Amino acid sequence: MRLVILGPPGSGKGTQAAMLVDELGVPHISTGSLLRNAAKRGTELGLKAKAITDKGELVPDDIMSDMIEERLSREDVANGFILDGYPRTVTQAKSLDVMLERLHKPVQEAIHIDVDPELIIERIAKRALEEGRSDDAEETVRNRMRVYAEQTAPVADYYEDHGLLTRILGDGDIDEILQRILSVLKVNASSD
Numbered sequence: 722m723r724l725v726i727l728g729p730p731g732s733g734k735g736t737q738a739a740m741l742v743d744e745l746g747v748p749h750i751s752t753g754s755l756l757r758n759a760a761k762r763g764t765e766l767g768l769k770a771k772a773i774t775d776k777g778e779l780v781p782d783d784i785m786s787d788m789i790e791e792r793l794s795r796e797d798v799a800n801g802f803i804l805d806g807y808p809r810t811v812t813q814a815k816s817l818d819v820m821l822e823r824l825h826k827p828v829q830e831a832i833h834i835d836v837d838p839e840l841i842i843e844r845i846a847k848r849a850l851e852e853g854r855s856d857d858a859e860e861t862v863r864n865r866m867r868v869y870a871e872q873t874a875p876v877a878d879y880y881e882d883h884g885l886l887t888r889i890l891g892d893g894d895i896d897e898i899l900q901r902i903l904s905v906l907k908v909n910a911s912s913d
């Protein structure tokens with residue numbers, strides 16, 4: 722299964738992607754986590770990226786493409802992956818397509834988690850307390866939502882144009898949302 726999970730900040734895509742690992746048996750690849758780990762290790766790239774993510778902006782496409790290409794070249798993705806946080810721009814979506822075409826392993830499904838913006842602010846405020854993410858400050862969250870609307874929402878349209886997108890509702894408890902995703906994957910797989 723080669724799956725892309727899309728959704729605005731705080732839509733729960735990271736939580737769902739992590740839960741899908743057990744269900745699908747493929748790794749969860751979160752570019753946000755890769756960037757946070759690089760920052761924690763204090764690498765040059767990590768520190769440069771932290772200055773950008775702390776403002777709620779996007780890390781440049783060429784840096785992200787190199788990062789995802791390296792990650793997708795590892796052995797554990799032989800049977801697929803769950804991508805969370807990548808692609809975040811149409812340019813990234815196109816370069817991912819080129820990368821995966823070369824491997825004859827195109828994206829099979831894209832799922833967009835729809836959530837009410839009010840709910841997002843509430844969830845992120847909670848996460849800020851629990852995880853202490855430096856980009857969860859309210860001003861940064863507002864910028865991330867703006868960046869999402871301008872640069873990432875078109876990625877959902879891109880997958881829709883390619884007949885790969887399903888939108889699901891992101892309200893309710895996390896198990897309910899997981900079941901929605903699993904039923905989409907089952908239905909779509911049986912119609913392939």
Ligand code: AMP
Pocket residue numbers: 730751752753754756773774775777778779780781785805806807808809813856865
């Ligand atoms: P996330 O954990 O997915 O919410 O990502 C946290 C932050 O990392 C984002 O707000 C961006 O600043 C940065 N980031 C993560 N993935 C990407 C990406 N694919 N392209 C650009 N920036 C990214």
